[in-house]
Structure formats: structure tokens, C-alpha cells
Amino acid sequence: MDLATCLKKMKLVGVLAFATVDSxxxxxxxxxxxxxxxxxxxxxxxxRGKNFCKELMEDGRVQILAYTKYKEMIRLSGKxxxxxxxxxxxxxxxxxxxQPYLANVYPGDTRxxxxxxxxxxxxVEYFNLGVNPIFRETYILGDISVKEKGYYITESCIGCGKCxxxxxxxxIEKGTPFVIRQEHCLHCGxxxxxxxxxxxxxx
Amino acid sequence: MDLATCLKKMKLVGVLAFATVDSxxxxxxxxxxxxxxxxxxxxxxxxRGKNFCKELMEDGRVQILAYTKYKEMIRLSGKxxxxxxxxxxxxxxxxxxxQPYLANVYPGDTRxxxxxxxxxxxxVEYFNLGVNPIFRETYILGDISVKEKGYYITESCIGCGKCxxxxxxxxIEKGTPFVIRQEHCLHCGxxxxxxxxxxxxxx
Numbered sequence: 001m002d003l004a005t006c007l008k009k010m011k012l013v014g015v016l017a018f019a020t021v022d023s024x025x026x027x028x029x030x031x032x033x034x035x036x037x038x039x040x041x042x043x044x045x046x047x048r049g050k051n052f053c054k055e056l057m058e059d060g061r062v063q064i065l066a067y068t069k070y071k072e073m074i075r076l077s078g079k080x081x082x083x084x085x086x087x088x089x090x091x092x093x094x095x096x097x098x099q100p101y102l103a104n105v106y107p108g109d110t111r112x113x114x115x116x117x118x119x120x121x122x123x124v125e126y127f128n129l130g131v132n133p134i135f136r137e138t139y140i141l142g143d144i145s146v147k148e149k150g151y152y153i154t155e156s157c158i159g160c161g162k163c164x165x166x167x168x169x170x171x172i173e174k175g176t177p178f179v180i181r182q183e184h185c186l187h188c189g190x191x192x193x194x195x196x197x198x199x200x201x202x203x
Numbered sequence: 204m205d206l207a208t209c210l211k212k213m214k215l216v217g218v219l220a221f222a223t224v225d226s227x228x229x230x231x232x233x234x235x236x237x238x239x240x241x242x243x244x245x246x247x248x249x250x251r252g253k254n255f256c257k258e259l260m261e262d263g264r265v266q267i268l269a270y271t272k273y274k275e276m277i278r279l280s281g282k283x284x285x286x287x288x289x290x291x292x293x294x295x296x297x298x299x300x301x302q303p304y305l306a307n308v309y310p311g312d313t314r315x316x317x318x319x320x321x322x323x324x325x326x327v328e329y330f331n332l333g334v335n336p337i338f339r340e341t342y343i344l345g346d347i348s349v350k351e352k353g354y355y356i357t358e359s360c361i362g363c364g365k366c367x368x369x370x371x372x373x374x375i376e377k378g379t380p381f382v383i384r385q386e387h388c389l390h391c392g393x394x395x396x397x398x399x400x401x402x403x404x405x406x
Contacts, residue, residue: 017268021228026224026264026280027231027264028222028230029220029268030268030278048391048396049354049405050389061229063229063232067220075232110369110391111371129308166313167313168310186308188250190250190252
């Protein structure tokens with residue numbers, strides 16, 4: 001898998017879930033399909049009067065989730081910002097042309113209540129629960145650095161193999177220390193809870 | 204539409220998007236299908252080592268989104284809590300029985316890393332973009348009160364009709380004052396932006 005394929009899959013899924021936080025710090029989620037994909041950015045449409053727009057303006061952090069028919073989850077985490085004033089019309093026209101149903105929702109010039117947001121820096125996580133063992137990988141859109149996540153076995157490992165026996169995905173390999181195959185890890189924490197010497201750390 | 208039908212539709216969709224907030228106040232979203240539906244509560248499974256579990260333990264606020272093949276969005280907002288200790292096994296067994304694929308992900312007794320959360324008080328919003336005009340309604344699960352949302356026209360209305368002409372869904376009716384048919388309102392804000400006397404308020 002790679003970034004371009006993930007974006008293509010998101011486009012194929014079409015209707016995605018967008019999560020933001022509101023002014024009270026509560027999670028907010030809704031479906032958005034008015035999205036245009038460029039190789040290096042996503043542009044999406046909403047209306048200025050929606051809480052979604054308010055949340056994007058005030059905070060901007062957004063996670064976008066696509067679930068494919070092959071049981072793949074693709075999750076994009078980034079910060080959205082309002083596209084430049086002089087590009088608003090261009091992207092709006094493209095999105096309305098690509099998705100004719102939008103003209104039923106916002107007929108004629110009522111689309112002028114719309115606003116285009118852009119995301120051009122994001123972490124894109126691919127997670128496939130439909131294969132055995134499960135498979136995950138992370139890709140980067142734009143110029144950002146991302147934090148490592150998940151569980152890792154440190155030098156404190158005594159090689160007892162308890163983690164390996166408790167791993168639902170059998171993704172821990174023998175070694176000094178033992179090693180978690182990150183691309184197959186569920187992040188369930190069973191190795192962490194069962195290690196007798198606390199050699200497993202969580203990042 | 205009603206609450207029971209919404210829950211039935213969520214169950215039919217199967218794989219839902221769950222949004223929470225992390226310890227940095229950022230939105231987090233993932234797909235969850237390990238859900239069991241009772242008429243008055245939802246129970247769902249995750250693993251204790253997942254960030255999702257941490258977010259539920261630390262904050263608990265969650266929004267769940269289902270998108271049906273009929274372009275309906277169903278959004279449940281509530282607070283999740285860990286089910287009682289002596290009920291954990293019962294709900295876990297039910298969920299694993301209803302969804303056999305889970306035993307591939309967590310084979311044998313590795314499911315013991317799981318934890319069951321419950322939501323029994325929630326606001327459930329139904330939003331159908333596939334009809335014209337669009338249709339929305341809110342239902343309540345359990346004993347909670349919810350805040351009114353959206354746009355309302357106050358007594359300051361001068362009856363000029365500008366809001367009506369700008370409404371993409373034609374859901375504003377003449378009157379003294381004019382009235383927004385809440386069940387058909389997009390919450391786009393076009394009436395609010397175009398009212399010459401600021402008679403439209405946002406809740």
C-alpha cells in the first residue's frame with residue numbers, strides 16, 4: 001500500500017466520516033462526500049453556517065475515516081484550513097461538477113453559502129482487518145513528522161516468550177530482545193499486560 | 204422515523220465510525236463493528252491497550268455515525284462507561300457469538316484483553332440527504348435532556364422574505380414571524396447571513 005492508493009481508495013469509498021472537536025472539547029462526527037482529491041491535497045465543501053465549519057475555523061484538527069468493502073480502514077489526520085479567497089470558486093465549481101447531487105442540496109446560487117477547506121499535511125494510516133495477520137502502515141501527506149505509536153519490547157526482555165503466547169495476531173518474533181512486527185500489531189496491549197518484567201513499553 | 208428504527212438501521216450498517224477526543228483534545232475516529240444492541244443500550248468491545256479505550260476511560264464522550272445505503276446518516280452522541288465487572292463476560296460472549304469474525308482477530312482466550320463499554324443515555328440524530336427537502340429529527344435514548352440546535356426566526360422578523368428566497372431547501376414558511384421548518388433545515392446559515400434585520404438566531 002502507499003499514499004496515492006490510500007487517497008484513491010478514499011475517493012472510491014466516497015462518503016467519509018469527518019471528526020472534529022467542538023468548543024466544549026466534545027467529539028463531533030459527520031459524513032462528508034463533497035471532497036475533491038488532488039495528488040497533494042484534499043479540498044472539501046461545507047456551509048459557513050454549520051457547526052462543522054465553526055469547529056474547523058476555531059480548531060481545525062480533523063480525522064477522516066474511510067472503510068472499504070475489503071474491510072480496510074483508512075484514517076487521515078490533519079489540520080484543515082480555509083482555502084485561499086481567490087481559489088474558493090475554482091474548487092467549489094470542481095466539487096459541484098464532480099458531484100452533481102450537490103446541486104440538489106444547494107440549488108442555483110445558494111451554494112454561495114459554501115466554503116472550501118483544504119488539507120495538505122496529514123498522517124494517513126492504513127489498517128486492514130480482513131487479512132490474517134492484520135496489516136497496518138502509515139504514510140505521510142506533505143511535510144510533517146509523525147509520532148510513533150503502539151508497543152515496543154525493550155532491552156529488559158528476558159526472552160521468556162510469554163508475550164508471544166498471548167499475542168492474538170502471533171506478530172511477536174523471538175530475538176534478543178523479542179520484536180513486535182509493527183505492521184501486524186493490533187495495539188491491543190496483551191503483551192504489555194502479560195510481560196513479567198515490564199519490558200514492553202507503550203508509545 | 205423513531206429511536207428503535209434508528210438503532211435497527213445502525214445495527215444493519217454494522218461497521219460504524221466512533222469519534223472520541225484524546226488527551227491532547229484532538230479528534231480521534233475509528234471503525235467499530237463489535238457492537239451489541241439492546242433496546243435501551245449499546246454495548247461494544249475494544250481492547251484495554253488501545254488508545255480508544257484510554258480515551259473512553261479518561262473522557263468517555265463519544266459520537267457514533269452510521270451511513271446507510273439510502274443516504275441516511277444516524278448519529279448517536281453519548282457518554283460511554285465500562286460495563287459492570289460482573290457483566291463483562293456476558294456481553295463479551297454475546298458479541299463474539301454474534302460476530303464470529305472477532306474470534307479470528309482475538310482467537311482463544313486472547314479476547315481477555317477486551318473490555319466492554321456501555322452507552323445507555325444518548326441523543327440520536329437522524330439526517331436524510333436522499334430526500335427532497337432533506338429530513339432530520341432527533342430522538343433520545345435514556346433519561347437526558349438535549350440542547351436545541353439550528354436556526355430560528357425571532358419576533359424581529361419584518362416579513363421581507365429574503366430568507367425564504369435564499370433557503371436552498373425552501374423550508375421557510377411565511378408568517379409573523381416567518382418560520383423555519385426545522386425538520387427540513389440543512390443548518391447552512393444562508394437565512395442567517397441574508398436577513399437584513401438580524402432576525403435569525405443560531406442556537
